Amino acid sequence: MTLYDWPRAAAFGRVIPKNKIYEHAGANTQLKDLFVREVDQIVWSHKLAPETVNLPATKQVAEVQVFRITLRTATPDMLVLRSIDKAIPFPLIFELVHGGRIRTAGAYKKAGGADGTRWMVREYFQSAWQLEDTAREPLPVALTMGALYERLLEPLVAGRTAQLVPGYGEKAQTGFAGPEPEARVTLEERIAQTEAIERQTREVARIKARLGREKQFNRRVGINAELRAAKQELARLTAGGRVAQTDE
Template sequence: MVNSVMAYIPFVFPHAAALGNTITLPSNSKSHGQFVEKSDVKNIFSEKSGQKIPKETIYKQANPTPDIKRIFIQQVDQIIWRYKLSADTLNISTSDNISEVQVFDIILKPECEAINELVLSTLDKTILTSIYFRLFYTNTHRMKMQCAMADKRVNKRSDEQMVVRDYFISPKIDIQFNLELNLPYMSESQKLPVVIDMTGLHKELLRSLLEQPALNDETLEEQLDRIATLKKLNNNSAKIQSAISKEKQFNRKVQLNKMLNQIKKQIKALSG
């Protein structure tokens, strides 16, 4: 589900939550093109390298089908575990239902124009904590970034299995990207919201990607349910419109139009 309504400004994550070794930047660093200023790296993106996760490691844990493995090979260049957002690294309170949020950078191959959600769901079903994805499209003529996160929860039947309900993905934004160091430069970013615990952080991260803003006093769960209902209604609306365009009988067209108008009223009521 792609956010096409609200402008998206990516988050910058704190250095204390970064993983990996410190990167030594070249002395001729520039803030545009292939390199990033040292000051920009510290303020906009951690100068730590993150921890690379080999695709083979994912294959061993997820046991993907041949088709899913083929998608990984075709689309994914690198997977980097970049940040661990936790009570310790952010100096906030713990939560029983949200222990950590991992930030994964997925560096996509230049020919990849749109990530297949099976890549994200394979990672989400393998890793039990929540994951905030940053997707980097590395075609040198139009380097872009998207952010994505799932409505994800533990399976009620098994604490060791995750259920992924839906994905919420930001629009693509233009970035500068250091292909050698895998460091992006974002012209506009925002700090993480001030929250008291991990549940609050998870809510704000996910809500930043939702195309329908929350209604007054609406909980995150209510908002997600409303968005899921809207998605179904919009799909039904598209099917009925297609049926109307193909229908030749006048009486049947009248019935379909009545159904379509009822769905449109429901969509309007739920859109707030």
């Protein structure tokens, strides 16, 4: 998984007190305790904007902020990231640091609602842990801020799906999730597809567990039919089957 060499011009380097996140996220006592247990420091490290990366803003993405979170645990509750996303009205990319290692995380975030001020945040995706001194690479090529944001998230989404579907990562690098170029999908569609694959994988596992517990032959026949149908649906999704989009 790539670590990016954020442009020097985009450096921001501002430490964010936890109480500022609490104020903007409407944190309760439970959330505050979670931050105390799991978060050591929050740094607003870089501000990717038209004036810092020389890319034009789009309607959905004016800027992308990079937050570096020094953690006290290697397995933070995603509610921590969601609370920071709630407090900051821009798309975010997180760099999570713990014990000399680093990983990238992010959720697809877009403005919604009638006035475009309500931010919708989808599921979080994370890279594998790497050594903190791993060599960094230049930002991916993009023509707009919106495209840059998608290029930064795409490897995280592809990495999650590749864990479920061997070889999926290679297909995702070409910009489509199916055997033919006509199957090209947007990032939102790819995320929906990944989420659907995860749900269907859990459903196959659930039916298999039922089958393993069932002793009566006639009931096993019925469960086997369910299992075949569930496997067929999973095969359709992993082959690039489209998933209906819904606003959350």
